[in-house]
Amino acid sequence: MPDGDTPGGTLWDLADAERAAAAVLPAAVRDFVAGGSGRERSRDGNQRAFDRLHVVPRVLRDVSGCSARSTLLGRPVRMPVAVAPVAYQRLLHPEGERATARAARAAGVPFTVATLSSVPVEEVTAVGGTVWFQLYWLRERRRTLDLVRRAEDAGCAALMVTVDVPWMGRRLRDARNGFALPAGVRAAHLGGGASSAHRPSAGSAVAAHTAETFSPAVTWSDLEALRAATRLPLLVKGVLAPEDAARAAGLGADAVVVSNHGGRQLDGAVPAVDALPGVAEAVGASGTPCEVLVDGGVRGGADVLAALALGASGVLVGRPPAWGLAAAGEAGVRRVLDLLADEVRDALGLAGCARVAQARELRTVRVP
Amino acid sequence: MPDGDTPGGTLWDLADAERAAAAVLPAAVRDFVAGGSGRERSRDGNQRAFDRLHVVPRVLRDVSGCSARSTLLGRPVRMPVAVAPVAYQRLLHPEGERATARAARAAGVPFTVATLSSVPVEEVTAVGGTVWFQLYWLRERRRTLDLVRRAEDAGCAALMVTVDVPWMGRRLRDARNGFALPAGVRAAHLGGGASSAHRPSAGSAVAAHTAETFSPAVTWSDLEALRAATRLPLLVKGVLAPEDAARAAGLGADAVVVSNHGGRQLDGAVPAVDALPGVAEAVGASGTPCEVLVDGGVRGGADVLAALALGASGVLVGRPPAWGLAAAGEAGVRRVLDLLADEVRDALGLAGCARVAQARELRTVRVP
């Protein structure tokens, strides 16, 4: 990613970051970030669903003080956006999650450190800023709770439990590439990682490692136990069915993340933003205070605006910061997030919303 | 199809098998397998309808013991899939139907031997496993009943009567290719076959042979007579109208197969999976026990999942095993079916279904 001072080389939209990352990443790593599962219908569908979404802007409202500031889980954020968990970020840049976390802190948004982080959570929270911990349920319950404690002890501000990965989806790009982690990149919290030693028979080394490590037996009672086991705010990520969202809210989740895992789990899972209105309605009807976030396919401020209009409190972005990281490390992530913040504010103001809360009242239209 | 042990050459999805088959088949045979009728709208539409179909997965259910096992016509199957009747399989591999049947037995799914099989049914049932017999109504009623007896005597487990071929559809690829069976491939049950001696004036030799042999006068009373004439379970294949499905159920059909014959009969017939919900509802409302299967366009486990969600008990796959057969004989079919079984289990689990029966409760969404 060229420097912002160079005219013509500035980052003008998030697609520029994708191009910049593609120019520096090995093809297999680029595919590991970009790929979805199966025929990639859910991956492609996420973005197409946002492309179809249009809003009806309002006019003649004072937006001179327009601000994208909002809160997520009760804490102020510069924009209603958090950085989604992305595994093994040292694949993208030697500094890995540390760099992304620094940029997120500087940009005023939460950073989510993954169970499959290539940098230990303690080094990430040492960066400062709001750090959330993404939790995969391990096959050993004790180790799972150890992870929770470790996240708490490290100072994480919330726990985001991923519920759509009983095992990893069939990511065919990785399988075809025979993708495995290079030496020096490992799952810092798991004392292992999807190295080439995990050469799989029916998928990538990452998939094989995931299958060995994660539990496919997680249930609602585990969620209940988790809720009881920590006082951290709890986000439940990977929910698409309204009844599941309402149930999570009823069990004390502070937020649900409407997500099909970036199209990387069930190919054919409904596009995330298409599932958002139903979830928002069900959670609202549940009468419990629970935020609704969405991820998958957010590629600009207009997408954030549309998500807000459909009832989201905010969105997660995963691939865009990863592109920034690959292209220019911390500075690259920072530029991606600053750009997105500019775009969110721009979209709010052009839609006649001086505040994030007003975006909820916008009507949306799906254009074929 | 390269060997599964060779990294990079493994069969990762069913499209790989299609490519592998295309690499070894003469163009005219590839077209004979691939082609639809007319403008091929129904052929293409079958797959596009599945591509549009999305499901809303559920979460936090224990899928550790997730299994694709189910039953078809009361018999256990490894997955809710059967191998559809495909004519003249010796076109694809010298072992022909024998190889496909062996692979189906090994994969734990029924194999359907066609009236137009290039291997006699006795040699197919000798392979073992569950073998169904696909019946075309011949112009001579006696010969038709002879076929039924022969299938019974050979040990077939069910009779699948095809009701959408009063004559063969206008398969223009075959016509343009002047397609005829090579020496050595013949209809084993009919003492003849669409050899080049059947050079047609308005279609392929196969079409001409079909027209000579099959009856265009089959009616509901024939179905009733057939029902009375055999104690084998009866599947009625080629039904798209709900009232026809309900009528077949009322007459004692054990299953209907919602099908437009892979887009090979009426061009412009509704895509099969689009017709499925209406048929499932009508059959359910009929109050008679009758399974609903669907075929046409199934290209992966996610498609099977979607079919189950729309009310099917299972699906038939025709072209994918044929690709496997062409590419690597029995082993090729086996790999196709094993892959599909993996995919069905994967899709079930990622949708939160430990059992096939749970898939029926999933909601579906059609994405443009």
Add this chain to the structure above:
Amino acid sequence: MPDGDTPGGTLWDLADAERAAAAVLPAAVRDFVAGGSGRERSRDGNQRAFDRLHVVPRVLRDVSGCSARSTLLGRPVRMPVAVAPVAYQRLLHPEGERATARAARAAGVPFTVATLSSVPVEEVTAVGGTVWFQLYWLRERRRTLDLVRRAEDAGCAALMVTVDVPWMGRRLRDARNGFALPAGVRAAHLGGGASSAHRPSAGSAVAAHTAETFSPAVTWSDLEALRAATRLPLLVKGVLAPEDAARAAGLGADAVVVSNHGGRQLDGAVPAVDALPGVAEAVGASGTPCEVLVDGGVRGGADVLAALALGASGVLVGRPPAWGLAAAGEAGVRRVLDLLADEVRDALGLAGCARVAQARELRTVRVP
């Protein structure tokens, strides 16, 4: 168009005829036949609307005696198809309308001779068969009635009055090509024709000639007068609005032709077959006996079937016979019509209809 006896060169679908015509016609003539008006949305939309249309076939009905025979305006036809009026057919072949009429007679379908025929109606009716006369309203009422008398005297079986050409639409291909009739091709009934002497400032010579000759002031009272002036059956062609169709029926029209003039008049006029159900319903509700025909975009038997299912008594085909004429004269038209007859019968039978009347009961589905 290669001879039907040559394998590989046979006419397998109507698109083959289009290709064959394109191979022999000068580009400007090909464009004159193919072109629509403006951005050609209505032209392209006609065909796309048929492509989207699917039907739900029925099964287990005896179609051994399946026949496409029907009646149009009370007279038997070999299939529910008539040849649409196409101007200046000597552009396509020296024999012009004579050749097309001969082929239509042989094929057992009505031929419509146009006001802008390049062969006099008397020479066309001398061919025999059912000949309809297409009437444009001329600026001089007396000359219009002269045309009616001339058609009657020549033995035409019906009068088809075109009501969607107050003037010619903006056919940009012709304009860009500076299209004009070559020497030797003229409007036989008008004592003139769009020769290069009619070099236009804002369109083609044909458009200029049309503007000079035809009346833009035709009204319902003219239709009433026409109805009173002739005992011939009367078809009103170019109707898309249900209320207009009902009004025409009420005034004694024997048929309306739902048409946007092949996409050659108002660009943006609704695709003809999309307008068909509304017209059929309105005409049915009018309580007067009036057939409903449709034209524009019919490219095969499945399209005819769909039109019947949507309430049409039959269809007109214009461009397909013109392609046949260009490619091989009378024999070419004959092959086009015979092929279409085969396709209509095929589609009927594969949809479970032994008779044309049964097609009306088929359900249709629009697939995106």
Add this chain to the structure above:
Amino acid sequence: MPDGDTPGGTLWDLADAERAAAAVLPAAVRDFVAGGSGRERSRDGNQRAFDRLHVVPRVLRDVSGCSARSTLLGRPVRMPVAVAPVAYQRLLHPEGERATARAARAAGVPFTVATLSSVPVEEVTAVGGTVWFQLYWLRERRRTLDLVRRAEDAGCAALMVTVDVPWMGRRLRDARNGFALPAGVRAAHLGGGASSAHRPSAGSAVAAHTAETFSPAVTWSDLEALRAATRLPLLVKGVLAPEDAARAAGLGADAVVVSNHGGRQLDGAVPAVDALPGVAEAVGASGTPCEVLVDGGVRGGADVLAALALGASGVLVGRPPAWGLAAAGEAGVRRVLDLLADEVRDALGLAGCARVAQARELRTVRVP
């Protein structure tokens, strides 16, 4: 744009003008005219929405005297079209707005001079014809009212206040091109302009100048004050929400312009013509006399017809006259407008409408 007298070089549709302009304009200026904001979804969507729109024409009505004449804001116009405000027209031709205004006068339609005109309003009104003044709210209220007075004094016939530009949208083409005004082109009314001295950090020089100059704090009370401050007819441009339109009508606006600013402001704003019916209904229900205009994506007479059918009194066209100006100065604009007038009359007549008012009764259909 080649001369109209040269056969083959005539302007046959508005796309020809776009091509002619593209042939002579520097790429950055072409982009400045063509570009939308963000992913250009609203820009592209405007045109696609018109492409989808079809109408149901009527027949057998006397259209011999068919005329596109109508009124806008109570004044007669040759067609229900006005020239939209387009900034800095001297970018396109040395004569700039003067040339466009002359052509509009000759063509019998209003010309809208922009706040960002590169020619002073006095020189534009000196041309004669109906001139409207497009008003941006400046940061200094006094200067805004000065502009209003100046427009009044210059003899403008109406004031068109743009309400969708609190700041300029993110026009990425301009940003990537580093677009700035060349020497000699400036905002004649603002004593400045987006010269290269306004080199921006996050957009084009034009965007930077806009941000400095325009107020993002305009509200409904400002509109009320403006209404009180002038007796000129008032058009409120940039309204998409029905409630905003009704409110503007209630405050005394003489017209609202349904517009997403040519897709140049909020990317993802609903296509203008898709928003038109809701606005027309709301304004109608408001009971106040207020015309509804629409702009964005009008590329021919059929689009004007469709807009009328959906309840518009007329349309604005911006880019098409700009193409004409770039290609051939005043004569080019004139040819664009004359062509459009021909097309509107053509579309009216072919739809069976002798008068503009009849177009309102046409039904519309959206074709996928």
